[in-house]
Amino acid sequence: IQWFPGHMTKARRQIEDKLKLIDIVIELLDARVPLSSRNPMVDEILKGKPRMVLLNKYDLADSQLTAEWVRYFAEQGLKALPIDAATGTNVKEILPRAKELWAHKIEAQLRKGVNPRAVRALIVGIPNVGKSTLINQLAGKKIAATGDRPGVTKGQQWIKVGTEMDLLDTPGILWPKFEDQMVGLRLAATGAIKEELLHMDEIAFFVIKYMVKHYGAALQERFGIAELPEDLDDPNEVVKVMEAVGRKRGAIVSGGKVDLDKASLIIIRDLRAGKLGRITLEVPGEL
Numbered sequence: 520i521q522w523f524p525g526h527m528t529k530a531r532r533q534i535e536d537k538l539k540l541i542d543i544v545i546e547l548l549d550a551r552v553p554l555s556s557r558n559p560m561v562d563e564i565l566k567g568k569p570r571m572v573l574l575n576k577y578d579l580a581d582s583q584l585t586a587e588w589v590r591y592f593a594e595q596g597l598k599a600l601p602i603d604a605a606t607g608t609n610v611k612e613i614l615p616r617a618k619e620l621w622a623h624k625i626e627a628q629l630r631k632g633v634n635p636r637a638v639r640a641l642i643v644g645i646p647n648v649g650k651s652t653l654i655n656q657l658a659g660k661k662i663a664a665t666g667d668r669p670g671v672t673k674g675q676q677w678i679k680v681g682t683e684m685d686l687l688d689t690p691g692i693l694w695p696k697f698e699d700q701m702v703g704l705r706l707a708a709t710g711a712i713k714e715e716l717l718h719m720d721e722i723a724f725f726v727i728k729y730m731v732k733h734y735g736a737a738l739q740e741r742f743g744i745a746e747l748p749e750d751l752d753d754p755n756e757v758v759k760v761m762e763a764v765g766r767k768r769g770a771i772v773s774g775g776k777v778d779l780d781k782a783s784l785i786i787i788r789d790l791r792a793g794k795l796g797r798i799t800l801e802v803p804g805e806l
């Protein structure tokens with residue numbers, strides 16, 4: 520998706536329509552780039568709805584830094600849970616947290632002698648963060664068509680997560696913060712932005728520099744690099760790393776020169792697939 524102001528207004532209106540139907544929001548972020556994958560206006564858009572944060576693709580992120588991010592969100596009063604929506608790791612923790620967010624209402628209903636109804640939840644997040652994957656994981660085979668419920672927009676379907684949570688079957692789509700060049704590079708590196716919109720060599724440059732600084736040994740091991748650059752501000756040094764990658768992986772053009780575009784793509788694809796190890800591209804204290 521290319522986001523223009525008109526699209527943002529429309530996306531926002533769609534979320535506002537869904538907010539009328541639900542009790543709590545599940546905000547899905549990418550554990551590798553928790554802040555870059557966050558909508559800059561999320562607090563304003565969600566208007567104080569009880570909320571939990573999920574750090575998805577935890578399987579691809581640095582577990583030590585994920586723990587730091589959980590602390591970061593806790594300091595802001597938000598409980599964050601690392602999950603892997605693709606395999607289902609920690610997904611069963613979502614329901615107890617949802618009930619906790621809604622406990623005051625459940626207790627109030629019980630006091631009145633009313634059987635508490637299921638807590639109604641909406642998943643929100645930027646494109647490609649894993650919303651559909653999580654919805655499918657939570658749904659299992661229990662997708663319920665309950666569009667005739669009072670107050671429910673026609674066409675909205677609810678997914679039963681056990682008997683205690685109903686999830687809207689279509690997520691709220693948010694846009695990322697594009698204005699910041701670093702945010703753009705982090706999102707591009709993780710695959711949240713379409714490849715054809717970007718310069719691969721620029722992203723690869725960013726990835727190499729970050730890897731040298733934070734995960735140098737993994738970079739050396741994967742591509743058989745004897746020595747890492749010392750001066751990361753010298754583009755020639757970074758290009759040397761790219762050349763080493765190209766030679767290692769056979770990205771050579773006629774005449775024996777390294778195809779830098781291909782080498783860039785190799786680095787980016789390896790990163791996204793987790794082949795460079797578990798990597799987080801944002802460190803809480805460094806922002």
Ligand code: GDP
Pocket residue numbers: 575576577578579602603604605606644645646647648649650651652653
């Ligand atoms: P959406 O646009 O937010 O609905 O994102 P999708 O659910 O379509 O997921 C985007 C991509 O991320 C897909 O290729 C998923 O398989 C992948 N994905 C989703 N969750 C995870 C996860 O926890 N770990 C990994 N490794 N990949 C995931």
